[in-house]
Every structure is written in structure tokens, then in C-alpha cells.
Amino acid sequence: MKFKTRLVVAFFTIILIPLALSSALVCMVGKYQLSSIEKNYGIKNTTVESLASSVTVLTRLTEQPYRELEALIQEDPEEMEDAAQLESLNGELQDKKSYLLVRKNDTISYIGTEASKAEKVISQLPEYGAAETTSENGMYLGGKAQVLLKQIDFRYSDGSEGSAFIVTNVGSLIPEVKNLFVEIIVCIFLVLVFTACVLIIWIYRSVMGPVGKMREATKSIKEGNLDFELPVETDDELGQLCGDLEDMRKRLKNTAEEKLKFDKENKELISNISHDLKTPVTTIKGYAEGIMDGVADTPDKVAKYVRTIYNKASEMDVLINELTLYSKIDTNRIPYNFTILSVNDYFNDCSEDLSLDLEAKNVEFGYFNYVEPEVKVIADPEQIKRVVHNIVNNSVKYMDKDKPKINLRVKDVGDFVQVEIEDNGKGIASKDLPNVFERFYRTDASRNSSKGGSGIGLSIVKKIIEEHGGKIWATSREHTGTTMYFVLRKYQEVPVNE
Template sequence: MSIKVKLLLSYILMTFLPVVLFALITTGLSLTFYGDKENGGTTPFWEQTNERNDWVAGVRTLAKADPERFTDSAFLNRMDQLLSPLQIGLVVVKNDRMVYSSPSVDRPGLEEELRRLEPDEPMRKWKPNAAGRYAAERHSLSFPDGGKGDVYILTDWSSFFQGMRQFFPLLLLTLLVVIGLTNGLVTFLVSRNLIRPLYRLKNAAEQIKEGNLNHEIHLNRKDEIGRLGEALEEMRSRLNESIRLQLQYEENRKELISNISHDLKTPITGIQACVDGIRDGIADTPAKRDKYMGMIARKTEEMDRLIDELFLFSKLDLKRLPFHPEPLDLNAYLQDYTVELGLDPRLEGVKVSYTSSGPGPVTVLADREKLERVLMNIIGNSLNYMDKPNKEIRVRLQDGPEEAIVSLEDNGPGIAESALPHIFDRFYRADPSRNTAAGGSGLGLAIVKQMIEGQGGAVGAESRLGQGTRLFFTLPKPNQEGKRP
């Protein structure tokens, strides 16, 4: 649930919950003060009110049916004895003269006060006086002797207003308590639901600021704060991975410098030894001088080749070597390439064969120059380690729906299973002494991997000791527009 929805629900609760609770409490207070009790009982107020209504109805009926009774003093005294406990009084006016008034309501000026009631005014009217508050109800009388008059039924509601003086302050206090409790509780719950995860995010940010990137952030929420936590966790994870890679790169740089120093020192040491031999007169014959000069030339070529490969690999590693992939018929290309290999002096005595999964063209996206370097490095690596009298290299092409697979197999000594995953690492040699007698620099297959991946492909290797090694790589096929898929 989003924070917007939570806040909207909290506003609704803070608005309607107090209203509902206040209505329920008001109903309860009304029932307590004025309402019916359970099990059929009533409160004294309503008992008295119901009895009042019954007597007032009787007086109304009597005023219509037998108005002459209101001229009988004995009857009026008996009525007053019955109505007085109910705080009801009677006033009888005949021919504009008050002929009777109940002692409970009689007071000076009562006749004038009743006369001020206009004929067209409502039958009930609140009239304040010193004794309390009365409801005056007037009914016309027509006497048998032809006289006209009125009977006033005065009901004292002082007890009702006394209860109201207790009821309304209690009702107001209840309203304030309900609003305070409901709004306070809803605000507390909503704020706690928002503040707690914010404190957790603050703590996580402080951990990241202090450099502790192993403190994971899991809020388990689906709202905006949860998405913020997910973004912060992703940032922490990426930052941690970036630092890890940076440390790994730094370690790789140290290893690279160490390997370069080692591989450059070997030919330099050989050159220095030859130069010292010539200077010291050890090469005292033309044959020896020629031998020493030949060694210097070979070591110089080795250094030049190593520096070229280092320069090429550094550009590949820094993504500064451009690739120019174009549609290429790989089947025809490999056929021509294997024919050229048969004419290469370096492959004298090596049987080179080529097979394809089909006779038709196999179109891929490849950089011709980089592809030639890839094939040359793989074949050169195989030549460096072949140890059998009948040397053989088999080139195979397998067509696929989205990519083509090129594999080059030799019948060399093979590679140990523990070393196989590392052969594409830079400067890796299975020989821990890093002996260059075989002519390898340790960068050939690393360059192959970089070049193939730069063209959108992948490399792999399979090997069995004593039987040979299979190196393979893939090249993507173009889509209908002639571009990479």
C-alpha cells in the first residue's frame, strides 16, 4: 500500500471515526440520562414524561368533552393533588378573569403573563420565571352558561434543564476525548509506520558513509519507502561490487606489471649476456660472434613481439581498439584460410583439414582483420605445444540458427583439467616457471577472448591429456537488416 493511500485512509479515519464514536457515546449518554433502560424499564425522566403526557391528554379531552368541570373548585383541587407531584399546574380563566390557579404555579403577575400569549402563537411556549421553566399549553373552554374561557396546562421542565446542565458538559468532554484519542492513536500508528523505516534508511546511509558496504537493507515494504530502500540497497550492492572490482583490477595491474617485468627481463637478460660476452672477448671468433648476434636478434624479436602483444592487449582491455563487423561468408573464408595455411612454412609437416556442417554459405558478422588474428593466435598456440610426430590441426564449422561455431582441434599433449578454466587469462601458462622456450607470451589466448567478445561472440575450450585440445568460438549472425541481433 502506498504512502499516499495510507495518509488518505488516516485522514478518513481521523474524520469519520470520531464522528461514529461520538454518535455512539451520545446515544449511550442520552439513554443513560433520558432514554429507555433495558428489559423494558424506563428512566425516571421518561417515566415522569410519559405520565405527564397521559394526564395532559386527559385534561385536553376533558376540556373538549366537559368544560363545566373546570368551574368546580373541588374537582380542580383533586386534579391539582394528582398533577402536583408531576410538576403540572392548572390555570382556569373565565370571561377574561382567572378563576383558579394551582398553588404550585400561582405567583404574582401570572395572569398578566398568560394574557401576553397571543391567540395565534403556538400552543406550547417556553416561559421563564423565578421558579423554573414552564411549557404553557392553552385550550379554549365553552361553558354551558354561554361564558368563554381557557384552561392553561403549565408543565415545569426545570428538572429536564437541570439534567441538560450535566448532559452537555459531559457530552462536550466526551467529544474532546474522542477526537484526542482517535486522532492521536491514528497519528501515532501512521507516523510509527513511516518513521521506523526512515530511521533504518538513515542508519543504512550512515553505514555506507562510514564505508561499511556489507550492511544489507531489507525493509520488506511495497510503498515508496520500500522502493527507496530497494534503490539504496541496489546502490550499496553496486558500490560494493564496484569497489571489489576496483580492488581486483588493482591486483590485476600489480600482477600485470609483475608479469611484464618478468617476461621483458628474460630477453633483456639474454641480450645483456651476449653483449657482455662480446665485450669480454668470449666471442673471439667470427662463428661465436655470429652466434651471439643471432641470439641478440632473436631476443630483440621476442621483445618486439611481446611489446606488440602488450600494446594490442592494452587497447583491447581499455576498449580502445575499434571493431568493424560486416557480413562475412564464414564457410568460404575458412576454406580459403585453410588453403593458405597449407602453404605457410611454419606449418610444414602439419596436416590441416577443414569440414563444414553444410555446403552452403554461412553468413556471420565479423571483423576480417580481427578474425584472422584470432585464428593465427589459436593455431600458433597449438603449434607451440605439439609433441607428436604426426601433427594435425582440424578446423570445423557448425552452422546454428543465431550463431556459427568455429572449432580448431589439435592432437597435442592436451591441457590439465585444473588449468583449462584459466587458459584465456592474460599471462597464464600451465608451466608455473613461465618458461618461454615454447615461444608463447601468455597473451595469445587472452587476445583471442577479447577479440571474439568484441565481435559479440564467446570462446571456450575442451581438452583431454595426451589426446589433444579443442578451442572454439562463436560469431553472431546478422538479423534481417544486416545488423547484430
């Protein structure tokens, strides 16, 4: 889940879940408290809406005592002078947070509470007969009294006017009503806290899990440890970040491995060049000392020594040139001069040069061209010549037959021109064949050292062919010979629409 989607889900969750849970809890708490109020105070058909108004609650609270008092007065008004009866009635009213006042003519004959608390009410009591204009819901006395008053007027047996008042303090709600509203507020608060905690834990775990793994990964990278894997477990932004970090780790590891390989190759190159230069240098030094010491005491010997010195110097020049070319290849600084070449013309000239060189080395050379005259390629003639000569020289260097032979074939293979250079040399073992184009790879280190060379000739060949957009490979059989193949893409003219 995307992080943006998580936030949208969290937004709607923090609205909908508290709303649903709060509604459910309010209904449960409200039902419980309403049943408690009805049971404790004898109120029936109570609703939350009715409890929301304190006057409505207090009116219904004294509804039953009012009717009982009214029935008692109608049956026997003289009961309003019976102290025991009045105390009993007042006790019932006190359970309902109310009290009783009885007035005879203009005198208060009974007060169901402390006189100091009733003074403000007594000073605002309505006149006799006011009950005819009020319903059983009572009347509200404002000012300093702040009470709900229910009045029942009657006459004593002696004709005196009497009034009984049920007084309920509007400022004091019944405890269950207070508890109901408090519990509703607490429930809503708890639901909000619960929802917030769940969402925080959800988002925290979804964020801190990948972040923790990334911290461990960056710590390992900082310490140079790249041998680990950072799995991508989510498809969100953090998962993508983990994927990017894993890609970075892989690249760093590859770079580190390439650097180690490069350092190893450089050390091997230096070792090879040092070893291969040491032999001709020693020879040159020896023959030069022979001339200086007079060992070469005849013109023929001097000529022989000089010729040997020249040949060894030439070997050193070849090694140095290979090293220079390798350096250019490694830094991609080979200057290519691509041009359109006729395949027949180019390889005919190339075969003539090879024929002369190989004839001087007593190597039989065969040239076979199966390409039509109009076939062309785009290539650097100097570099392709270097490819052919490197392969041929490599074949001659390791030739072990009494009658060495090298064949050059040029074939048309569809969109490519394929060049094959075949020898009847010692061959290459199957386990070594896949590695012959790697830098510094030697199938037989001792044999190659004796033959000279830096071990980078075929790697140079591969690099040049790949820069031409071609491909190179080899097949070989031990003790039979080796065939090197490379292909170059044909040049195809695009017709111009007139």
C-alpha cells in the first residue's frame, strides 16, 4: 500500500471509526443509565433527548409524587396538618432531589428542608389560585430561587386556604444524568485515543520497519560490509527506497569487486611485463657486454650480436606497445577512424601482408574469400588489421606442429561478414576456452612466459570487435587446432525516395 494511500485510509479511519464506536458506546451507556433512572426514580419512557433538558427531567422526576399528593389532598385535606404524613411525603421527595412546602392562608406551616435554603423560594411563592393557570408540569421561579415549582391548591375543613408546593432545584441534576453525560464524554475520548493509538502503531510499524532495515543496511555499507541483502517487502515509497538502496549496494559491491579485480590485473600485468622484459633486457645486456669485452672478435659475431640485440629490443617494443594500447582500451581512449570498406579489397590486401609474414616464418597460409564484390562494412581498417595480426601472431606463437598452417576465411552470413582464422596448433582445453578472451588469462602460465607476451592480446581483440558492434568467439580441439571467429555488420545503403 502506498504511503499516500495509508494517509488517506488513516484520515477516513480517524473519522469513521470514532463515529461508529462512539455511537455504539453512547447507545450502550445511555440505555444502561436510562434504565437505571427509570428504576431508581420511577420515570417511564425516558429518552436521551428528554434528559438533555434539565427542566424536562425534573418535571418528569416529580410527576408521580405530584399525582400521589394531589390524590391524598382530594381524599383528605386535613392530612396536610399531620406532621408524620408530611414527613413521609417529604422523605419520598428528597429521594427525588425535591422537598415539600405547605402554606395555610398566608403562613408557611411546613418546610421540608432547611429554612435558610427555602427563604428565597418562599418569598416568590405564587398566590392561592395560581395552580389553576399552571399544568402539572409546574412553573419556573427565576431570580434568586432557580427552582421548578408544582402547586396544588385546596381548602381545609375550616374553610382556610391551603397550598402544597413541590419544590425542585433546577441547578441540580440527578446523579445518573450527570454520569450519563460524563460517561459519554469519557467514551468519546477513549475511542479517539484508541483510534489514534491504533493508527499511530500501524503507521509507525509500516514506516519504522523498513527504516530500521535501511539504517542497518547503511551502517553495514558505512563499515564496508556489502555482503548482505536488503529485501523489498512492500510496494510503497519506502519499499521503492529499499529497492534503490539495494541497487546501490549491488553497484557498490560490483564496483568494489571490479576494483579488486582491476588491482589484481594491474599487479599481474606489472608482474608479466617485468618478467617478459627481464629476458630480453638480460639478453641485450649480455650481448652488449660481449661486444664491449671483445668476445665478438669477428665481424660475423658482431653482426650476430647486434642482430640479436635488435630482435630483443623489437620484442620489448612490442610489449610496450601492447601495454600502451591496453591502457588506452581500459580508459576508452582508442582513436577509431571508421570508414566504409570493401570486404574483398580489404581482406585481399590483408592476406597478402599475412602471406609474406608467415612465409618468412615457414608457416603455410591459405586464404579463402566467399563474399560478393559489392559487400561492404563500416570499420576502422587499422584496428581490424590489428585484430587479424594479433590472432595470427598468437597462433604462430603457440604452434607445435612440424608443418604449421593457418587459414583465413571470409564468409557472408546474412547481415554480417564472418571472418575465420584457423590453425593446426596445439589447441585449447575445453575448460580454458571460455576464458581465452579475458585479460591476463593464460592456459599454461609457464609455457606462455617462455613464449613471451603480456597476456592481453586477445582481450584487446575482443574489445576492438565489440566497439565495432561485432562479436568474437573460438572453437578448439586439443592437439588438433583452434579456430577464431569474429563478425562485422554489413554496410547497407538506404535508398533515397525521389
